[in-house]
Amino acid sequence: MVWKTHDYDDIPGTYVFDGKVAHASYNINKMLFTFNTEECRSEFDKDPSAYCDKFGVTGEFKDCVVNKDFLKMLRLGCNIYFMAKIAIPRGTSVQDAGAAFQGITTEEFQAKLLKNREGLEERLAKVGGYWNG
Amino acid sequence: MARIIGGLTSSHIPAVGNAIEHNLQQEPYWKRFFDGYGPAKDWLKKADPDVIVVVYNDHGLNFFLDKMPTFALGCADIYHNADEGWGLKPQAPFPGDAQFSWHIAESLMEQEFDICMCQEMLVDHGFVNPIRALYGTLEKWPVKTVPLAVNTVQHPVPTAARCLKLGKALGKAIESYPEDLKVVIFGTGGLSHQLQGERAGLINVDFDIECIEKIATEPEWMTQFSNSEIMRLAGTEGIETIMWLVMRGALQDDAKIIHKHYHAPISNTGAGVLVLENQS
Numbered sequence: 009m010v011w012k013t014h015d016y017d018d019i020p021g022t023y024v025f026d027g028k029v030a031h032a033s034y035n036i037n038k039m040l041f042t043f044n045t046e047e048c049r050s051e052f053d054k055d056p057s058a059y060c061d062k063f064g065v066t067g068e069f070k071d072c073v074v075n076k077d078f079l080k081m082l083r084l085g086c087n088i089y090f091m092a093k094i095a096i097p098r099g100t101s102v103q104d105a106g107a108a109f110q111g112i113t114t115e116e117f118q119a120k121l122l123k124n125r126e127g128l129e130e131r132l133a134k135v136g137g138y139w140n141g
Numbered sequence: 142m143a144r145i146i147g148g149l150t151s152s153h154i155p156a157v158g159n160a161i162e163h164n165l166q167q168e169p170y171w172k173r174f175f176d177g178y179g180p181a182k183d184w185l186k187k188a189d190p191d192v193i194v195v196v197y198n199d200h201g202l203n204f205f206l207d208k209m210p211t212f213a214l215g216c217a218d219i220y221h222n223a224d225e226g227w228g229l230k231p232q233a234p235f236p237g238d239a240q241f242s243w244h245i246a247e248s249l250m251e252q253e254f255d256i257c258m259c260q261e262m263l264v265d266h267g268f269v270n271p272i273r274a275l276y277g278t279l280e281k282w283p284v285k286t287v288p289l290a291v292n293t294v295q296h297p298v299p300t301a302a303r304c305l306k307l308g309k310a311l312g313k314a315i316e317s318y319p320e321d322l323k324v325v326i327f328g329t330g331g332l333s334h335q336l337q338g339e340r341a342g343l344i345n346v347d348f349d350i351e352c353i354e355k356i357a358t359e360p361e362w363m364t365q366f367s368n369s370e371i372m373r374l375a376g377t378e379g380i381e382t383i384m385w386l387v388m389r390g391a392l393q394d395d396a397k398i399i400h401k402h403y404h405a406p407i408s409n410t411g412a413g414v415l416v417l418e419n420q421s
Binding site for chain 2: 014015016019020021022023024025026027030034037038040041043044045046049082087088089090092093094096097102103105106107109110117120121122124125128131132135137138139141
């Protein structure tokens with residue numbers, strides 16, 4: 009049995025949510041999927057560890073959940089959209105996670121994003137035909 | 142017969158819904174992004190479609206990873222939005238058109254697209270935010286909807302080439318429906334972005350602009366790229382751009398460009414609004 013390799017494996021700093029990753033993180037994603045429902049969220053809040061056990065979330069994954077280590081959760085292969093369901097209400101945004109991956113602050117991360125805004129009108133005017141305010 | 146008037150594209154990220162919810166459209170960060178929707182809204186008002194087909198991806202509201210359809214079509218008379226777990230307020234339910242949807246399902250199947258049919262389908266921010274950006278926030282929506290969900294979350298996801306072909310089949314399906322319906326297709330999501338990994342925050346403005354240009358005039362260009370290549374250029378979540386091709390494929394080859402708008406960054410993404418109109 010072998011997980012086959014892919015063209016995307018060597019994209020730097022990039023983890024594609026494919027079968028290999030989805031298979032390994034299935035239980036935690038399944039648990040996080042239940043967080044769409046308020047009743048499940050409050051059941052989790054009462055006893056996070058017991059809630060993990062109910063879904064077979066064990067080992068490092070369980071440690072991440074109990075310790076609210078959302079970044080490690082992603083590193084272990086938890087899906088970003090499912091991670092958001094536990095992290096955002098607890099004050100960690102997707103941008104916070106992105107910044108943490110780069111080892112910079114969220115403000116620095118946002119400043120890097122804003123660099124894409126520089127000279128945008130000029131670039132679009134050069135291509136032509138764009139709404140430009 | 143039903144007629145496709147045109148198509149348009151929109152970002153669907155959660156931040157757009159939050160900005161609308163908190164009335165931030167004229168704040169400096171958001172102003173240029175939302176103002177660029179003006180001509181698209183005007184066109185849509187004039188086009189006055191009876192039905193919109195919204196091509197989007199679910200982010201873990203309706204579909205879990207246990208059963209992940211590549212293409213899933215809503216075939217119901219109503220679609221509910223719901224709590225996604227992180228605070229966006231659910232919107233009023235969206236009316237569907239079951240007869241029209243089932244016709245599309247039958248036609249797609251005849252054209253060898255083996256679609257997943259959904260008689261119940263919760264629609265998430267991917268579906269809701271473009272509608273709110275274009276119609277506003279309403280208690281009663283003025284248009285019927287057909288959700289068409291594309292898996293862009295769990296790989297393997299369909300190729301750009303496959304999405305363009307699906308669009309062509311969708312166009313044939315719609316235009317073979319006997320009722321005189323006016324239809325507009327929404328292609329949502331994209332453009333470049335990557336949410337996680339050390340490369341998080343990637344936006345590729347040059348590639349985004351090239352995608353807008355080529356999808357408008359020469360969409361086959363996009364089919365040269367494998368999904369790995371698209372992710373290399375546009376980030377892992379930038380793969381959503383393939384959904385624009387479903388919209389584009391449903392339109393005429395010589396569809397007229399009505400409006401082009403691009404803004405970056407919006408949250409972590411490059412965001413494009415493209416409005417195309419079929420020749421009557």
